[in-house]
Amino acid sequence: MAACALELIQISKRFGLVKANQDISLCVPAGSIHGIIGENGAGKSSLVNIIYGFYQADSGEIRIQGQPIKIQDSKQAIAAGIGMVHQHFMLVEEFTALENIMLGAEGGLLLHEGEQRVRQRLAELSRLYGLEVPLDTPVNQLAVGVQQRIEILKTLYREARILILDEPTGVLTPQEADELFKILRALKADGVTILLITHKLREIMAITDQVSVMRQGKMVAHRVTAETSMPELAELMVGRKLQQSFERLARPTGELLLQVRDLTVYDRQGWLRVNKVNFHVAAGEVVGIAGVSGNGQTELLQALAGILPLSSGEILFAGQTITAQQPSNPARMRDLGMAHVPEDRHRMGLVLSFAADQSSILGYQRADKYNQGWRLEESVIRHEYAERAEQFDIRPRDPLLGSSHFSGGNQQKIVLAREIGAEPSVLLVGQPTRGVDIGAIEFIHQQLMTMRNEGKGIVLVSVELDEIMRLADRIIVMCDGMITGEVSREEANEQILGLLMANALGVGVNEQPGSSA
Numbered sequence: 001m002a003a004c005a006l007e008l009i010q011i012s013k014r015f016g017l018v019k020a021n022q023d024i025s026l027c028v029p030a031g032s033i034h035g036i037i038g039e040n041g042a043g044k045s046s047l048v049n050i051i052y053g054f055y056q057a058d059s060g061e062i063r064i065q066g067q068p069i070k071i072q073d074s075k076q077a078i079a080a081g082i083g084m085v086h087q088h089f090m091l092v093e094e095f096t097a098l099e100n101i102m103l104g105a106e107g108g109l110l111l112h113e114g115e116q117r118v119r120q121r122l123a124e125l126s127r128l129y130g131l132e133v134p135l136d137t138p139v140n141q142l143a144v145g146v147q148q149r150i151e152i153l154k155t156l157y158r159e160a161r162i163l164i165l166d167e168p169t170g171v172l173t174p175q176e177a178d179e180l181f182k183i184l185r186a187l188k189a190d191g192v193t194i195l196l197i198t199h200k201l202r203e204i205m206a207i208t209d210q211v212s213v214m215r216q217g218k219m220v221a222h223r224v225t226a227e228t229s230m231p232e233l234a235e236l237m238v239g240r241k242l243q244q245s246f247e248r249l250a251r252p253t254g255e256l257l258l259q260v261r262d263l264t265v266y267d268r269q270g271w272l273r274v275n276k277v278n279f280h281v282a283a284g285e286v287v288g289i290a291g292v293s294g295n296g297q298t299e300l301l302q303a304l305a306g307i308l309p310l311s312s313g314e315i316l317f318a319g320q321t322i323t324a325q326q327p328s329n330p331a332r333m334r335d336l337g338m339a340h341v342p343e344d345r346h347r348m349g350l351v352l353s354f355a356a357d358q359s360s361i362l363g364y365q366r367a368d369k370y371n372q373g374w375r376l377e378e379s380v381i382r383h384e385y386a387e388r389a390e391q392f393d394i395r396p397r398d399p400l401l402g403s404s405h406f407s408g409g410n411q412q413k414i415v416l417a418r419e420i421g422a423e424p425s426v427l428l429v430g431q432p433t434r435g436v437d438i439g440a441i442e443f444i445h446q447q448l449m450t451m452r453n454e455g456k457g458i459v460l461v462s463v464e465l466d467e468i469m470r471l472a473d474r475i476i477v478m479c480d481g482m483i484t485g486e487v488s489r490e491e492a493n494e495q496i497l498g499l500l501m502a503n504a505l506g507v508g509v510n511e512q513p514g515s516s517a
């Protein structure tokens with residue numbers, strides 16, 4: 001086996017009472033792709049944040065190419081040849097790709113001559129590893145997959161030879177994930193060492209050479225990928241066998257809960273995002289909305305939740321008609337019985353500086369049960385949070401811990417527990433299991449199915465086709481803001497959905513098969 005490009009020796013890290021990492025030892029052989037898996041809160045992000053200098057280990061040693069090294073900040077990590085692509089990108093959205101890549105690399109924006117040099121180098125890197133990136137477009141106009149390529153390019157421009165990716169496919173479509181894997185294989189072929197954190201065992205099997213399993217802060221197993229299997233890894237991660245199916249009551253769908261007619265929505269930058277969309281949701285059904293991310297699904301959910309204004313068309317919900325002239329807002333939609341789990345929990349689902357129990361009532365803080373005169377009823381909030389944390393297995397249980405201090409998957413559970421706990425008649429849910437471990441995915445799917453079986457309506461946006469096909473009764477596909485098709489649960493398969501996602505059938509504005517009007 002090749003020498004360790006990166007070696008960890010008995011790394012430990014505590015946050016208050018939480019032992020995030022306990023005596024972690026790991027050797028990542030040079031030029032290999034090494035996976036790390038583990039449940040939410042197992043300590044994966046903490047570990048890579050230590051390697052990248054965001055956190056300091058309480059004890060233990062890091063060695064790069066056999067040499068012990070102290071990494072006190074990200075500058076030192078970069079100088080040691082380590083690059084990191086975070087779960088949440090670190091790009092300045094208004095800047096172009098080029099500006100982002102240059103930012104901080106050579107003291108900010110360069111003179112024209114310098115810029116040409118940078119462009120040349122980036123062109124070389126792009127060619128070498130298949131990293132196509134439009135350099136002069138502001139980042140906020142680029143698809144998520146492209147933004148991620150910018151992050152990778154940025155690390156390579158800084159000469160990273162060890163690349164850490166923290167859940168890189170959580171935000172990608174299957175096609176974008178395939179692209180990423182091609183890039184990772186090209187990097188590996190060139191001798192780059194890759195450390196990959198993911199919840200997706202299929203990805204582990206497809207791309208890694210070795211895999212290490214973490215549980216509750218400890219490293220519990222190492223395997224050569226070719227010598228293990230998904231069931232073995234799943235069991236090592238959660239310490240039990242997973243249930244494969246859940247109860248889906250065969251029930252006739254009920255009354256119409258939500259109708260959307262000719263809905264057109266522009267985003268805050270003035271781009272047309274939702275283009276004359278028609279669909280409905282009945283009681284007792286999950287309507288899945290599939291699509292490559294960035295094709296209007298986010299804005300559709302936001303318009304339904306009262307966050308984005310309608311440009312034209314109407315939403316009929318709970319006896320109310322919402323139009324451009326008669327707009328709504330999030331508080332009113334909540335009062336009417338619409339709950340929303342936003343796709344981006346960091347920006348919209350939580351206030352990161354709030355304690356967990358405060359985040360758990362966000363948006364519902366005006367409800368009578370939480371208020372006593374002018375004051376918030378803290379004991380009621382705390383009691384309710386304790387119940388939800390127990391039910392959703394939010395770890396750690398501490399209601400006073402800041403929301404930013406929870407692991408990604410546990411933050412997601414806080415948001416889900418709040419919105420499902422509000423007992424809406426329609427739940428809008430975007431990427432419910434992004435960053436969530438397989439045990440928790442099973443639990444969340446079960447919760448959504450229970451809501452459906454109880455006669456609630458669910459609009460489920462997900463880039464995970466497996467998830468949509470598992471949960472949805474009907475699947476609507478969006479491309480370029482339009483509905484390009486609708487398939488029943490029985491008809492759905494990856495090929496059909498893939499074709500509709502690419503609008504290969506060339507559906508236009510006036511011939512939407514998803515129309516229910």
Ligand SMILES: Nc1ncnc2c1ncn2[C@@H]1O[C@H](COP(=O)(O)OP(=O)(O)OP(=O)(O)O)[C@@H](O)[C@H]1O
Binds near residue numbers: 019408409
């Ligand atoms: N800054 C912090 N302050 C307090 N506790 C923290 C902090 N960062 C992490 N923790 C805690 O450390 C533990 C490990 O968290 P970590 O984010 O490393 O888990 P993870 O395996 O990456 O989880 P996920 O898959 O959900 O992203 C968790 O219990 C978390 O709440």
